[in-house]
Amino acid sequence: xxxxxxxxxxxxxxxxxxxxxxxxxxxxxxxxxxxxxxxxxxxxxxxxxxxxxxxxxxxxxxxxxxxxxxxxxxxxxxxxxxxxxxxxxxxxxxxxxxxxxxxxxxxxxxxxxxxxxxxxxxxxxxxxxxxxxxxxxxxxxxxxxxxxxxxxxxxxxxxxxxxxxxxx
Amino acid sequence: xxxxxxxxxxxxxxxxxxxxxxxxxxxxxxxxxxxxxxxxxxxxxxxxxxxxxxxxxxxxxxxxxxxxxxxxxxxxxxxxxxxxxxxxxxxxxxxxxxxxxxxxxxxxxxxxxxxxxxxxxxxxxxxxxxxxxxxxxxxxxxxxxxxxxxxxxxxxxxxxxxxxxxxx
DNA sequence: CGCCCATAATTGACAGTTCAACCAATCCGG
DNA sequence: CCGGATTGGTTGAACTGTCAATTATGGGCG
Numbered sequence: 001x002x003x004x005x006x007x008x009x010x011x012x013x014x015x016x017x018x019x020x021x022x023x024x025x026x027x028x029x030x031x032x033x034x035x036x037x038x039x040x041x042x043x044x045x046x047x048x049x050x051x052x053x054x055x056x057x058x059x060x061x062x063x064x065x066x067x068x069x070x071x072x073x074x075x076x077x078x079x080x081x082x083x084x085x086x087x088x089x090x091x092x093x094x095x096x097x098x099x100x101x102x103x104x105x106x107x108x109x110x111x112x113x114x115x116x117x118x119x120x121x122x123x124x125x126x127x128x129x130x131x132x133x134x135x136x137x138x139x140x141x142x143x144x145x146x147x148x149x150x151x152x153x154x155x156x157x158x159x160x161x162x163x164x165x166x167x168x
Numbered sequence: 169x170x171x172x173x174x175x176x177x178x179x180x181x182x183x184x185x186x187x188x189x190x191x192x193x194x195x196x197x198x199x200x201x202x203x204x205x206x207x208x209x210x211x212x213x214x215x216x217x218x219x220x221x222x223x224x225x226x227x228x229x230x231x232x233x234x235x236x237x238x239x240x241x242x243x244x245x246x247x248x249x250x251x252x253x254x255x256x257x258x259x260x261x262x263x264x265x266x267x268x269x270x271x272x273x274x275x276x277x278x279x280x281x282x283x284x285x286x287x288x289x290x291x292x293x294x295x296x297x298x299x300x301x302x303x304x305x306x307x308x309x310x311x312x313x314x315x316x317x318x319x320x321x322x323x324x325x326x327x328x329x330x331x332x333x334x335x336x
Numbered sequence: 337c338g339c340c341c342a343t344a345a346t347t348g349a350c351a352g353t354t355c356a357a358c359c360a361a362t363c364c365g366g
Numbered sequence: 367c368c369g370g371a372t373t374g375g376t377t378g379a380a381c382t383g384t385c386a387a388t389t390a391t392g393g394g395c396g
Contacts, residue, residue: 023303030314033326037313040329042255043336045209059382079345087210092383094346099382116344116391135191144335145205146198149328156324158201160317161208167312168211227352248374260353262376267352284361284374 044144051140056133061088062096063137066105066122066130075122078111082120105129212312219308224301229256230264231305234273234290234298243290246279250288273297 026034049060056063064086069075077085083093097120100106105126111117122130149157194202217228224231232254237243245253251261265288268274273294279285290298317325 023306024310025306026309026314029319030322033322033329034309034314036329036333037325039255040333041209041213044332045213046255047336080343087207087214089384090345091347091385095383098346114344114392118345138191138193141194141202142192145332146194146202148331148335151197153324153328153331154198154201156321157205157328160321160325161201161204163316163321164212164313165204165208167316168215246374257354258375259355259377263352266376282362282374286375 047144048137048140052133052137055136056129058133061086061092062100063130063133065093065096065100065120066126067134069106069120069122070127070130075127076119079118079120100126215312216305216308220301220305223304224297226301229254229260230268231298231301233261233264233268233288234294235302237274237288237290238295238298243295244287247286247288268294 045060052058052060052063058066065082068082068085069077079093079097080090082097083090086093088096097106097108101108105123107121107123109119109121111119146154213228220226220228220231226234233250236250236253237245247261247265248258250265251258254261256264265274265276269276273291275289275291277287277289279287314322
């Protein structure tokens with residue numbers, strides 16, 4: 001990934017009376033860190049998605065939905081909570097759950113006490129599917145990330161991720 | 169993001185005569201690093217995309233296409249090279265370049281010496297557009313990543329990213 | 337109570353991506 | 367040279383995600 005168009009950067013800082021302050025271009029060290037990280041941001045999700053698609057025929061987002069449900073007590077979550085856990089919009093989740101429902105892995109049920117809420121519930125078939133998929137996914141995560149780093153680097157990565165997450 | 173479905177993990181390792189070797193679930197420390205990183209992998213690209221979409225009306229991928237062209241000598245690249253630089257499929261690139269062409273920022277030209285190749289060329293209008301967009305994008309990258317970390321962390325992030333990239 | 341607003345979720349239309357089929361130019365073995 | 371294989375690129379259909387509009391329920395206030 002590229003942040004600074006080369007020829008634009010080559011022109012150097014703008015005159016100080018520009019309407020917008022002159023951009024603070026990245027230094028050499030900053031570029032040296034950002035460029036590989038930016039590439040990673042593209043390629044790693046794509047690689048993980050590809051593994052799930054190939055081995056299980058589902059997207060990473062669908063995996064997250066199933067996994068989130070499996071971790072909830074009685075495998076049930078409200079749609080909005082589920083959307084937050086899977087880091088997606090409610091609309092997207094609604095479409096996805098419709099597809100998962102059609103495949104028999106999830107079912108919907110209205111909340112008896114508050115009719116606005118809808119529960120998404122992981123079926124037994126859905127749980128079995130997830131149990132079949134999970135080992136392969138963990139293997140991929142290990143191969144690409146965990147086992148590629150030593151304990152210290154792994155801790156650094158976790159720390160750095162938490163810092164950046166704090167800015168979102 | 170969740171890798172291990174809780175109830176499945178709670179069952180412990182499988183008997184050793186399973187057809188597939190029992191999965192090596194993540195340890196507590198590994199999970200502690202992976203979960204925030206996985207969340208980052210979702211949210212950061214979304215945040216960068218949102219900034220470009222809001223401020224410039226283009227996707228991150230389109231930005232990469234324009235930026236890659238701007239860095240090439242005479243602002244020209246073959247379609248396949250451009251696809252590789254932008255980390256996307258040739259098909260996707262072809263559709264995107266069609267759109268950028270319609271907006272007047274890129275034009276196509278067949279290679280005179282080998283008719284199979286197609287050159288994508290950044291127009292002057294495209295270069296101006298990019299120059300207008302870049303500062304805002306750099307600002308976002310700074311705010312979310314670069315300025316959030318100290319020099320040591322930034323170096324660590326770069327190193328770690330290169331290691332993982334090496335596995336893709 | 338009755339009205340209005342906020343919230344939860346769904347829906348449909350549209351834009352973008354992927355996938356497979358296709359075309360066109362070059363390379364290369366006979 | 368000729369014909370198949372290869373490579374670069376495009377296209378269209380099916381699918382997925384996004385956005386805005388819509389429905390439905392519940393809470394609060396006069």
